[in-house]
Amino acid sequence: MTLLSPAPLRQNRPPLPEEPQLSESDFQRIAAFSQREFGLCQSGDKKQLVHSRLIRLLRETGCPDIATLLLRLETDPQCRERTALISALTTNVTAFFREPHHFRQLADELLRPRLEALRRGARLRIWSAGCSAGQEPCSIALTILDHLPEACRLNIRILATDIDAAMISRARRGLYSAEECSGLSAQMEREHFRTTPDGQRQIGPEAGEMIRYAALNLIEDWPVQGPFDAIFCRNVAIYFDKPTQMTLWQRFARLLAPGGLLFIGHSERVSGPAGDCLTSAGITTYRLSATPDRRMK
Numbered sequence: 652m653t654l655l656s657p658a659p660l661r662q663n664r665p666p667l668p669e670e671p672q673l674s675e676s677d678f679q680r681i682a683a684f685s686q687r688e689f690g691l692c693q694s695g696d697k698k699q700l701v702h703s704r705l706i707r708l709l710r711e712t713g714c715p716d717i718a719t720l721l722l723r724l725e726t727d728p729q730c731r732e733r734t735a736l737i738s739a740l741t742t743n744v745t746a747f748f749r750e751p752h753h754f755r756q757l758a759d760e761l762l763r764p765r766l767e768a769l770r771r772g773a774r775l776r777i778w779s780a781g782c783s784a785g786q787e788p789c790s791i792a793l794t795i796l797d798h799l800p801e802a803c804r805l806n807i808r809i810l811a812t813d814i815d816a817a818m819i820s821r822a823r824r825g826l827y828s829a830e831e832c833s834g835l836s837a838q839m840e841r842e843h844f845r846t847t848p849d850g851q852r853q854i855g856p857e858a859g860e861m862i863r864y865a866a867l868n869l870i871e872d873w874p875v876q877g878p879f880d881a882i883f884c885r886n887v888a889i890y891f892d893k894p895t896q897m898t899l900w901q902r903f904a905r906l907l908a909p910g911g912l913l914f915i916g917h918s919e920r921v922s923g924p925a926g927d928c929l930t931s932a933g934i935t936t937y938r939l940s941a942t943p944d945r946r947m948k
């Protein structure tokens with residue numbers, strides 16, 4: 652065969668399936684479903700992105716086409732495509748000590764002034780809501796351990812939740828690549844992680860024991876027990892429409908202890924009625940400064 656000879660005809664191979672198209676009405680159905688079920692906001696300019704994510708979802712789940720996907724989503728609340736859709740429409744991007752000023756504030760305002768009380772058994776509760784693969788709650792735990800090495804034997808707990816059950820399973824394993832650990836100081840990595848035979852890093856039991864992981868959809872009921880001294884909900888509300896965001900802030904305000912801190916993402920702002928009781932306390936940090944109206948939904 653010379654370089655110029657035509658490619659042989661692929662006579663015995665089945666034709667490649669055509670890439671499923673996303674019609675405007677299917678996009679609207681997916682958008683309505685993800686807003687109703689997960690609080691996610693899919694504006695029209697995201698159609699292309701949603702389309703490419705759905706193609707990947709079909710490939711990964713083996714679902715044959717978008718019509719079948721919609722049918723399964725709308726008729727079977729337990730279908731595997733539901734979880735896959737959440738993963739497809741959100742990003743799980745996270746990092747250890749992302750937005751590090753929040754962890755400094757946690758140490759300065761909630762830990763250092765209370766060290767003696769915490770050593771004597773005072774209660775400290777922190778919620779990482781939308782924790783992705785666990786780097787955020789681990790960073791909270793590492794900040795605490797830095798000040799209280801005996802923290803896992805004290806009355807200190809971190810609740811870490813995410814809508815994506817696959818992320819929660821990953822977080823429970825506590826395994827991270829060397830690259831994912833690049834935000835950690837060498838000392839922190841040495842003291843709190845072990846290297847597995849395949850070169851991954853596993854977080855140690857002291858941090859792991861403080862954290863309780865659970866799958867939880869923030870727009871459904873919360874079977875959680877407050878009050879919390881701090882709630883981290885960073886880079887999550889950005890996916891929600893304004894009314895869903897405002898409801899979320901109010902619900903967090905009701906679960907915070909007096910003076911408790913709410914940490915949110917760099918491009919998020921507390922808005923709506925919760926603004927009456929959550930006052931700015933730093934870069935994208937809010938403090939509960941008045942009693943929230945507990946009747947409000």
Ligand SMILES: C[S@@+](CC[C@H](N)C(=O)[O-])C[C@H]1O[C@@H](n2cnc3c(N)ncnc32)[C@H](O)[C@@H]1O
Pocket residue numbers: 689690737741742743744745746749780781782783784787812813814815818867868869870884885886887890916
């Ligand atoms: C970009 S990550 C943010 C992770 C971490 N908070 C941080 O800032 O590094 C957003 C996370 O929010 C989760 N999420 C999206 N919608 C949610 C919902 N309705 N309820 C709970 N978690 C949700 C996603 O699964 C994803 O893991």
